[in-house]
Amino acid sequence: MWDYSEKVQEHFFNPRNAGAVEEANAVGDVGSLSCGDALRLTLKVDPETETILEAGFQTFGCGSAIASSSALTEIIKGKKLDEALVVSNQDIADYLDGLPPEKMHCSVMGREALQAAVANYRGEEWKDDHEEGALICKCFAVDAVMIEDVVRANGLRTVEEVTHYTKAGGGCSACHEGIEEILTTVLTEQGEAFNASAKAAPPKKTKLTNLQRIRRIETVLESLRPQLQADHGDVELVDVEGNTVYVNMTGACSGCQMAGMTLNGIQQRLVEEMGEFIKVVPASAMQKMAAAG
Amino acid sequence: MSEPIYLDNNATTLVAPEAVEAMLPFFSEQFGNPSSLHSFGDKVGRALLNARRQVQALIGAEHDSEVIFTSCGTESDSTAILSALKVQPNRKEIITTVVEHPAVLSLCEHLEKDGYTVHYLKVDKKGRLDIQEYANLLSDNVALVSVMWANNETGTLFPVEEMAELANEAGVLFHSDAVQVAGKLPMRLQDTAIDMLSLSGHKLHAPKGVGVLYLRRNTRFRPLLRGGHQERGRRAGTENTASIIGLGQAAELALANIEQENTAVRRLRDKLEKGILAQVPYAFVTGDPGNRLPNTANIAFEYIEGEAILLLMNKAGIAASSGSACTSGSLEPSHVMRAMDIPYTAAHGSVRFSLSRYNTEAEIERVIEAIPPIVSKLRKLSPYWSGDGPVEDPAKAFAPAYA
Numbered sequence: 100m101w102d103y104s105e106k107v108q109e110h111f112f113n114p115r116n117a118g119a120v121e122e123a124n125a126v127g128d129v130g131s132l133s134c135g136d137a138l139r140l141t142l143k144v145d146p147e148t149e150t151i152l153e154a155g156f157q158t159f160g161c162g163s164a165i166a167s168s169s170a171l172t173e174i175i176k177g178k179k180l181d182e183a184l185v186v187s188n189q190d191i192a193d194y195l196d197g198l199p200p201e202k203m204h205c206s207v208m209g210r211e212a213l214q215a216a217v218a219n220y221r222g223e224e225w226k227d228d229h230e231e232g233a234l235i236c237k238c239f240a241v242d243a244v245m246i247e248d249v250v251r252a253n254g255l256r257t258v259e260e261v262t263h264y265t266k267a268g269g270g271c272s273a274c275h276e277g278i279e280e281i282l283t284t285v286l287t288e289q290g291e292a293f294n295a296s297a298k299a300a301p302p303k304k305t306k307l308t309n310l311q312r313i314r315r316i317e318t319v320l321e322s323l324r325p326q327l328q329a330d331h332g333d334v335e336l337v338d339v340e341g342n343t344v345y346v347n348m349t350g351a352c353s354g355c356q357m358a359g360m361t362l363n364g365i366q367q368r369l370v371e372e373m374g375e376f377i378k379v380v381p382a383s384a385m386q387k388m389a390a391a392g
Numbered sequence: 393m394s395e396p397i398y399l400d401n402n403a404t405t406l407v408a409p410e411a412v413e414a415m416l417p418f419f420s421e422q423f424g425n426p427s428s429l430h431s432f433g434d435k436v437g438r439a440l441l442n443a444r445r446q447v448q449a450l451i452g453a454e455h456d457s458e459v460i461f462t463s464c465g466t467e468s469d470s471t472a473i474l475s476a477l478k479v480q481p482n483r484k485e486i487i488t489t490v491v492e493h494p495a496v497l498s499l500c501e502h503l504e505k506d507g508y509t510v511h512y513l514k515v516d517k518k519g520r521l522d523i524q525e526y527a528n529l530l531s532d533n534v535a536l537v538s539v540m541w542a543n544n545e546t547g548t549l550f551p552v553e554e555m556a557e558l559a560n561e562a563g564v565l566f567h568s569d570a571v572q573v574a575g576k577l578p579m580r581l582q583d584t585a586i587d588m589l590s591l592s593g594h595k596l597h598a599p600k601g602v603g604v605l606y607l608r609r610n611t612r613f614r615p616l617l618r619g620g621h622q623e624r625g626r627r628a629g630t631e632n633t634a635s636i637i638g639l640g641q642a643a644e645l646a647l648a649n650i651e652q653e654n655t656a657v658r659r660l661r662d663k664l665e666k667g668i669l670a671q672v673p674y675a676f677v678t679g680d681p682g683n684r685l686p687n688t689a690n691i692a693f694e695y696i697e698g699e700a701i702l703l704l705m706n707k708a709g710i711a712a713s714s715g716s717a718c719t720s721g722s723l724e725p726s727h728v729m730r731a732m733d734i735p736y737t738a739a740h741g742s743v744r745f746s747l748s749r750y751n752t753e754a755e756i757e758r759v760i761e762a763i764p765p766i767v768s769k770l771r772k773l774s775p776y777w778s779g780d781g782p783v784e785d786p787a788k789a790f791a792p793a794y795a
C-alpha cells in the first residue's frame with residue numbers, strides 16, 4: 100500500500116478536531132471531482148480579532164485526505180484569518196512529514212476548504228481556479244492538465260522542452276510515453292505532427308554566469324530561512340558543483356529525523372526557482388565522497 | 393494480535409504447500425534445460441509434460457499441446473489479441489467489454505491509436521452484458537472477440553460459452569480471459585467454441601510469473617516472442633520450469649477441490665456477506681449476486697471511502713481491496729464501478745472480499761465482527777452522515793464546490 104509517514108498514519112487513526120464545530124460562523128465545502136474526495140471545514144472565528152477559535156472537519160476521502168484535514172485544523176487553530184490564508188498545501192504536507200506524490204491533491208483540498216471557509220465568513224464567493232488531471236510524472240507530481248496548458252501556452256514541441264518548463268519527465272523518464280501522447284494531441288489540434296526526433300528549442304532563459312547562479316541559489320535559501328528558523332534550525336550554502344548543491348544543516352535541523360525531509364523540500368524549491376534539475380546534498384557527504392575518492 | 397486474515401484472493405493467492413514441495417527440486421538437482429537431449433534435460437522435459445497434462449485436465453482441453461506456458465496472465469492476453477490481428481490483416485475491429493482487466497483494456501486502447509476500431513460492450517447496473525448488442529456487432533470486419541469469463545472486482549460471470557458459439561457461427565475468433573475462473577468453476581473447453589483462453593498461476597495457488605494460453609488446435613496463430621522452439625515455437629524462451637511444475641501441481645489440487653469452492657467456500661462467502669449486511673445499513677452488494685464466482689463478495693459502503701476502510705481493516709489484521717480511486721494511484725474510481733453506474737459516494741466505498749479454500753469459519757466470524765465498528769468510525773467523519781443515517785437529502789445538504 101501507500102508509503103505513508105508515521106505522522107500521516109497517526110493523524111488518520113486518531114484524527115484531531117473531527118466533526119462539525121458548534122456555532123460555526125464559517126463553512127467551506129470543497130471536493131475534487133476527479134478523485135471523489137470531499138471535505139467540509141467549519142470554523143468558529145472571533146469577530147473582534149478574526150482569530151480562529153475552533154476548527155472542525157468532516158471528510159469523505161482516503162487516509163491522506165483525512166490526515167490532511169486533521170493536520171489543517173491543527174495548523175490553523177489560534178491563527179488569525181490572514182495568517183491562516185497563507186498556509187499552503189506544501190505546509191500541510193510538510194506538517195505530515197510528506198505525502199506520496201499521488202496524494203498531494205488531498206493537501207490541496209485542505210487549503211481550498213480553508214479559502215472557501217474564509218470567503219464564506221467574509222460574505223464573498225469562492226471560486227476554484229485549479230483544475231486537476233491524471234498524474235503523469237510521479238517524480239515531480241505533474242498532472243496532464245498542467246502539461247497541456249504549458250505546451251499550449253509556450254508552443255512546446257518536444258519532451259525535452261516539456262521537461263524544461265514543467266520538470267515533468269526529468270526524473271525516471273517512465274512518463275515520456277504519456278508526455279509524447281499529450282504533445283501529439285495538442286500538436287494535432289494545431290494542425291502539426293509530433294516529431295520525436297525534433298531538436299528542443301534552447302530554453303529561453305539566458306544562461307547565468309556561475310556567480311549569478313550561486314547568488315540566485317543563495318536568494319532561494321534566504322527565502323526559506325525564516326521557515327527553518329521557526330523550527331530552530333538553519334541552512335548554510337557550502338559549495339555548488341554542477342547540478343549538486345552542498346549545504347550544512349545547523350541547529351535543530353542537523354541530525355534531526357526531519358533533516359532528510361527538509362533537504363528534499365529545499366531541493367524541490369531550488370528546482371522550481373532555478374528551472375533546472377538540482378540535487379541538494381549535505382556537505383558532510385561531500386567530505387565522505389572526497390575521502391572515498 | 394491473532395493471525396492476519398487474508399481475503400484478497402482475487403489479487404493473488406498463497407502458493408499451495410504441495411506446489412512449493414513439487415517445485416523445490418527444480419531449483420536444485422533438477423536444473424536441466426528441458427530442450428537438452430541428455431538425461432539432465434530429459435527428466436525436466438518429462439516433468440513439464442506432466443504439468444501440461446495437469447493443466448489440460450483442469451481446463452478440459454482435448455490435447456495437451458493446446459496448453460502454452462507463458463510468463464503471466466497479461467502475456468497470455470496480449471499474445472491472443474495480437475495474434476488474432478496478425479493472422480487477419482484485413483479485419484480491423486475488436487469486440488470486448490468496458491469491464492475487462494487492464495491487461496486487455498489498455499492494450500485495446502493502445503490498438504485504437506494504431507487505427508483499430510474497438511467495440512466496448514456496456515454493462516447494466518448489475519454488470520451484465522446485452523447479448524443482442526453483442527450479436528449485432530459480429531461481422532466479417534471483426535478480428536477477435538475478447539471477453540472475460542468472470543470479473544475480478546465483482547465476480548460477475550459472463551456467458552462466454554454462448555458468446556463463443558455466436559462468434560463461431562459468424563466466423564469470428566473468440567478469446568476469454570479466464571484468470572479469475574480457472575480453479576473456481578469447472579470448465580471443459582473441448583465442448584465449447586472458445587478458441588483461446590488465458591489463465592494465471594498466482595490466482596490459483598501457484599506462484600506468480602507463470603501463466604497459460606490455451607490455443608485450440610487448428611486455430612491460426614502468430615507468436616508474440618520468436619526465438620527457440622520452446623512451446624513448439626509458439627512461445628520462445630527457456631521455460632520457467634520450477635513455476636510451471638508448481639502450476640501443474642496447483643492445477644491438480646484445484647481440480648480436486650473444485651467442489652469445495654462451490655460448497656464450503658461459497659457458504660463462507662454468503663455467511664460473510666449476510667453477516668455484514670445484517671449489521672451495516674446503507675451497504676449493498678455490487679455486480680450480479682445471482683451469477684458470480686463463489687468466492688467473491690463486493691460490498692459498497694455508502695458515504696465513506698475505500699482506502700480509509702482498508703487502512704482500518706489492515707490495522708485489525710484483515711486484508712481485502714477496494715475499487716476506490718485512492719487505492720489505485722490513478723485519480724479515477726474503478727472503471728468497473730463506473731461502468732455499472734454506481735453513484736460515486738458508494739463506488740468509492742466498495743470493498744472486495746475474495747476468499748479461498750484456506751479461509752476458515754472462525755476467520756469469517758472475526759471479520760463480521762470487525763467491519764461494523766470500522767464503518768461507523770469513518771461515517772462519523774463523513775460530511776454526508778449525521779447520527780445514525782445519512783444527512784437528509786445528502787446531495788443537497790453537502791454540495792461542495794468541485795475542482
Ligand SMILES: Cc1ncc(COP(=O)(O)O)c(C=O)c1O
Nearest residue numbers: 464465466493495544569571592
Ligand atoms: C481478470 C484478470 N486478467 C488478467 C490478470 C493479470 O494476470 P497476471 O498478473 O498474471 O499478469 C488478472 C490479475 O491481476 C486478472 O484478474
